[in-house]
Amino acid sequence: MNGSKLPKITFWRALLVVILAAGFYSTVLRFVKGLGASTNLSDQFPWGLWIGFDVLCGVGLAAGGFTLAAIVYVFHLDRFHAVLRPSILTAFLGYGLVAVALLFDLGRPYRIWHPLVMWNPHSVMFEVAWCVMLYLTVLALEFSPAVFERFRLHGPLRLIHSVTIPLVIAGVLLSTLHQSSLGSLFLIVPEKLHPYWYSPLLPVFFFISAVGVGLAMVIFESNLSARAFGREIELPLLAVLGKGMAVVLMLYGILRFQDLVARHALVHLREASTETLLFVLEIVVGLFLPMVMLFIRRVRENREGLFAAAVLVITGFLLNRLNVSISGLEFSAHAHYFPRWTELAVTLSIVGMGFLLFSLGVRYFNVFEVHAPSAEPVVARASRP
Amino acid sequence: MSKAILVDTTKCIGCGACATACKIVNDLPLHDSEANKQRPAKSCGADELVTFAQSHGEVGGKLSADTLNVLQTYGSVFVRKFCMHCQDPTCASVCPVGALRKTAAGPVIYDADRCMGCRYCMMACPFGIPRYEWKSALPKVEKCILCAPRLAKGLQPACTEACPAQASIFGEREELLREAEKRLRENSTGYVQHIFGQQEVGGTSVLYLSAVPFEQLGFPSNLPHDALPTYTYRVLSKIPNLVMLGGALLGGIWWITNRREEVARAEKTEKRDSKLETGKSKLET
Numbered sequence A: 001m002n003g004s005k006l007p008k009i010t011f012w013r014a015l016l017v018v019i020l021a022a023g024f025y026s027t028v029l030r031f032v033k034g035l036g037a038s039t040n041l042s043d044q045f046p047w048g049l050w051i052g053f054d055v056l057c058g059v060g061l062a063a064g065g066f067t068l069a070a071i072v073y074v075f076h077l078d079r080f081h082a083v084l085r086p087s088i089l090t091a092f093l094g095y096g097l098v099a100v101a102l103l104f105d106l107g108r109p110y111r112i113w114h115p116l117v118m119w120n121p122h123s124v125m126f127e128v129a130w131c132v133m134l135y136l137t138v139l140a141l142e143f144s145p146a147v148f149e150r151f152r153l154h155g156p157l158r159l160i161h162s163v164t165i166p167l168v169i170a171g172v173l174l175s176t177l178h179q180s181s182l183g184s185l186f187l188i189v190p191e192k193l194h195p196y197w198y199s200p201l202l203p204v205f206f207f208i209s210a211v212g213v214g215l216a217m218v219i220f221e222s223n224l225s226a227r228a229f230g231r232e233i234e235l236p237l238l239a240v241l242g243k244g245m246a247v248v249l250m251l252y253g254i255l256r257f258q259d260l261v262a263r264h265a266l267v268h269l270r271e272a273s274t275e276t277l278l279f280v281l282e283i284v285v286g287l288f289l290p291m292v293m294l295f296i297r298r299v300r301e302n303r304e305g306l307f308a309a310a311v312l313v314i315t316g317f318l319l320n321r322l323n324v325s326i327s328g329l330e331f332s333a334h335a336h337y338f339p340r341w342t343e344l345a346v347t348l349s350i351v352g353m354g355f356l357l358f359s360l361g362v363r364y365f366n367v368f369e370v371h372a373p374s375a376e377p378v379v380a381r382a383s384r385p
Numbered sequence B: 001m002s003k004a005i006l007v008d009t010t011k012c013i014g015c016g017a018c019a020t021a022c023k024i025v026n027d028l029p030l031h032d033s034e035a036n037k038q039r040p041a042k043s044c045g046a047d048e049l050v051t052f053a054q055s056h057g058e059v060g061g062k063l064s065a066d067t068l069n070v071l072q073t074y075g076s077v078f079v080r081k082f083c084m085h086c087q088d089p090t091c092a093s094v095c096p097v098g099a100l101r102k103t104a105a106g107p108v109i110y111d112a113d114r115c116m117g118c119r120y121c122m123m124a125c126p127f128g129i130p131r132y133e134w135k136s137a138l139p140k141v142e143k144c145i146l147c148a149p150r151l152a153k154g155l156q157p158a159c160t161e162a163c164p165a166q167a168s169i170f171g172e173r174e175e176l177l178r179e180a181e182k183r184l185r186e187n188s189t190g191y192v193q194h195i196f197g198q199q200e201v202g203g204t205s206v207l208y209l210s211a212v213p214f215e216q217l218g219f220p221s222n223l224p225h226d227a228l229p230t231y232t233y234r235v236l237s238k239i240p241n242l243v244m245l246g247g248a249l250l251g252g253i254w255w256i257t258n259r260r261e262e263v264a265r266a267e268k269t270e271k272r273d274s275k276l277e278t279g280k281s282k283l284e285t
Helices: A003-033 A048-062 A065-076 A078-105 A124-150 A156-162 A164-188 A202-229 A235-262 A265-270 A274-295 A303-325 A327-333 A341-364 A377-382 B017-025 B033-038 B046-055 B090-094 B120-124 B148-152 B159-162 B173-186 B230-236 B239-284
Strands: B004-010 B070-074 B077-081 B100-102 B108-110 B170-172 B206-209
Touching: A003 A341, A048 A078, A048 A124, A048 A164, A048 A202, A048 A303, A048 A341, A065 A078, A065 A124, A065 A377, A065 B239, A078 A124, A078 A202, A078 A235, A078 A341, A124 A164, A124 A303, A124 B100, A156 A164, A156 B108, A164 A202, A164 A303, A164 B120, A164 B239, A202 A235, A202 A341, A235 A265, A235 A303, A265 A274, A274 A303, A274 A327, A303 A327, A303 A341, A303 B108, A377 B206, B004 B173, B017 B046, B017 B070, B017 B159, B070 B173, B090 B100, B090 B230, B100 B239, B108 B206, B159 B170, B173 B206
Parallel strands: B004 B206
Antiparallel strands: B004 B170, B070 B077, B100 B108
16 A cells, blocks of 8 residues: 555556446446346346356355354364454455345345245245345354454443354354355256256255355455555465365365266266366366365465465356356256346446455454454453553 | 146147237237237126137247247147146245245235245246246236136136137146046047146146147156255255254364363463472472
8 A cells, every 4th residue: 555556556446446337337227227128137047147146156255254253263273363354354245245236136126125024934045035134143243343442342342252152153053054055046946957066965065165165265365465455474374274175175076076976967078068168167177176286285385376276266166156056057948148248347346345345344443463362352452542 | 626727739729819818817918019909908708808819819929027828839739838837836935935825726826015036936947937027127027827816706717718629628637637637548649648747846737738749849858756845845944953953063062172272271370380389399498
């Protein structure tokens, strides 16, 4: 943020302004003219980019919050405390933006509260709606200490510290439920989703890959914010997360392979189709390459190597979610879908808002803690005059 | 006591009266703008409806928010497509707000006032039936509701009422199944020996008979005989257990790791204390 970096920042700011302007136009179009005028959605493709990317990927990419909360509070690996709060902030903003994306995608967004009073417990979507609402509340509470510290509110701070553990456990449970349920959403389309991706184990795959990508996102963000805010990177800590990621990827890979074999889905590899290309890309880029990289110590403990592995895992994750929600359905829909530019503009604006809000959060609250946690770390510090 | 429709595609003459009658009773625009000007009112009598539908039949087109029943041609065979009114409907199961519902009388109906427009029903429907009002700023889902309001008055659906060839007939599902089986038995060479809708996705309230394989008429051939909602409920029903076990497990892990840390902390202070003790005694000696 000093003089020498000014040109670069201006470029990013200019880009953000262009994206937000396009996003504003698209927003007006969406709410005045409806979904038909602002999207390439159709009766054959009722779900597109806003569900496939903004919701499915958004929720997954925010999984670092619950993964780290579990690592720090439940498993008591206190040294990871240093990267916890940025992950909680990312998760909170991520889920908030998922809700914003839903307001764009729902045909009648002003009825988003309907699942609160109109129940259908047989619907996966109903369960996801409840979990996401509750978890957003949990995340707000988990981030609230930063806000209370800022305004020196000692009473609420003590109160929130006394319920940290139940709060974290509730957050982990809610995340487990809805991360997996996003996969369960597609259990109902056995005849529509390509055999590369349809599996009775979809909820399990969605959960494990969310944990993996959650860790990748922590590494990814730490790198970016180290660059943006001129901070020291927590490399030894992140290398350990990389180790964990390698294990998660291996577990996922074994389960996925077993399942593909059991369902005789690998025979489709003989077909030279778009699906085969996307499937191979997803497995090689998102699973095989980063797993091998992370098992090599020299790569894992190298800043660039670790960052590259995290980027690969994130790319593979995005591919997987888009394959399940869009590409894998094309063959049965007998239709092709590619987002309209206005859909892309809204999505990019939402991502841009995420970056903007994160940097504001970092500027106004104590997000990057460097102290080692003691019995009551934050209260002690906040009470200093 | 559930009502159903039997469509015998071998009897269909392709007049399109079903499609037109559907548009009249649902107040939807006809393709032919001339015919649209002469159309009878929604509340017209049976004779007027049937006469108009049979003389202005609509053939071709696609299902849309304006067309809930469509008469399509596959080679030389005419098939009408509309909601199958599943016995255990996928759409009703996936709807988070319960806007879609199977009634005891047979129809799967839609309550537009509950719908928030997530379109999961459209994603999930194994027959690809529900349509959306994409052009509207306040859209609704549209699909055939088996003329539920007419059924409530003791009438039959407009489409079967208008059919001049008895290709679509209305009745109790059990009776229609018996009738279909009878036709298959009596003409074993004239029909594919299969009643489409008897077992597909747990059975539907619209049944089809055909002389050619059903996949040649655009029907999905890979449907399981299980009702699709069982696939998701199998997972959803495990949630309460998962929450309890998961909560206990996580709580337990915390209890152990926390205890371990407390012990470590206590040992540290103890060590320090004992060091102090030894230091003191050294000083004393």
